[in-house]
Amino acid sequence: MLKSSPKTQWQNNWQTEAGAWFPGERVIMHGENILQSMEGKQWMDIILFAIRGEHGKEDSNQLLDKVLTFSGCIPDPRLWNNRIAALAGSARSSSTLGISGATAVSDAIIYGFQPTHRAYTMLRDLQSGLQKDSELSELVKARMAQRRDKKRGKPGKGKKREVDIMPGYGRPVSTGDERMRPLMKLLKREGADSGAAVQLAFRVEACLQELGYPLKLNMGGLIAAIGLDQQLKEREFVYYLTQCFCPGFIVCYEDALKHPAGSFFPMRCSQIKYKGHSSRQWQKADD
């Protein structure tokens, strides 16, 4: 047991190299006066500087910027995170609440941040497995064997839902990913299609097909591979991802705001399927 509280040394004492505001003078981030050093830079430059703590290479920053242009722009209010923004607009809540609520919801199991993050760690683990002379098909086969483990939670439903064992492959609602072609076109143009992790991601897809699993690489899996090839560390990659869905939220919120209040897919009472206890009366306990 501690003899004295460690908090004593921290009381009114936050030591940091991350940043500070000097009112009326300057703003420091990661040791730089960003009001000077960020002059003429793009929004993604400061996001990545905040994430990495250092300036990345210009071509890498530009690539990561262009990748996000494709990633989150699905302004369909039926998608589960976009729906929060649309409902917020329909309920005449504020745009900030709608967008921040939708951002929190994007940390989902079947889409969004969780599977994309896990796709990153899976590809990284596969890379290190291959460096130890393992065969890719054996590594993929071993992962897919875990999918049959009945103790493992399913992503789509159930009491202990878990991200799929093969994150970054397959997709709910649809089998294909319409964003893949334009993103690959971009990667080719930028010379980033031959990165080790991107190549590995497609080799995994081929492996899955050979093993009889109809799972195609999806956008999250490809972005995870790009993140690895661009040397983003694990937490840095997650920070980068949190930026990706905002355009869709804005479109969905604003669209709902232009529609009559409460008009976003109103549901009839009969649309509730009840499967509980039959009608009964409350028995008041004796005092």
Add this chain to the structure above:
Amino acid sequence: MSEQEETFTSAIWSERAEADDPFTAAECRCAGYDVFGDLLGQVEWIEYLFLLFRKEPPSQPQKRLLNDLAVALAAQGPRDLATQAATSAAAGGSPMAACLMAALSVGAGQHGGAREVYHAVLCWESFAQDTKQWQRYLSQSWPLPDPSTWPDREHPAGFDPNGLACSRPTLQTLSRLASHPATPHLNWLRDKRPALETAASMPLALSGVAASAFFDLGFDAQQAEMLYLLLRLPGAAAFALEQHVEGWSSYPFHSEGLHLLNDPGN
């Protein structure tokens, strides 16, 4: 920065530290009551909620009224917009906190949400039981521009722009809450409802009943807004838990419901 120790200021909470650890409380007092040595085991949750917000214990009628209001607000079913936000989060497997954040984000709104209750309590503070002032407010030209980041106020606070008539649960809630003693505004609302609805050209909503009850309980507009957010969370939480297990495939996706009017095609 001054060397003098900075402080929180609270009329709600005080603490006495352990003798050997200034960072751990040995005794916590809420509005003067010893929370863990006196209140715990004796106070009911609803009384403690009232105490936290008002810093005085509720009278028995206040306790019963707030309890009934809390029951009425706890769950509005899965079709409710704030609850849908929570279940939409759950369908995708989002964290529990995200489900509640989603419910709060949507349930905060000016259409059936907490911001509407806020504005309705401001009306009670301004108009009290003055029928003419209420009618003037209700029958004016809508929307009212909102200078803040909130959307414009499209309809009178506490009324339902999409309703045909005052819903049965709203009437049942109003009747029940107005049956409590010391509820002059709820009683006035019950008596004047038809005239007010005529002036508004729309029926009274549950948010309007809630605002009146909060006002009779002595809560101000901000306290009412906060309590309305809080008291609606149990249902959102319960439905979110249920939807987490049900998963995304048994959740409405409105597959055929979206119609893009300017689809340029491939």
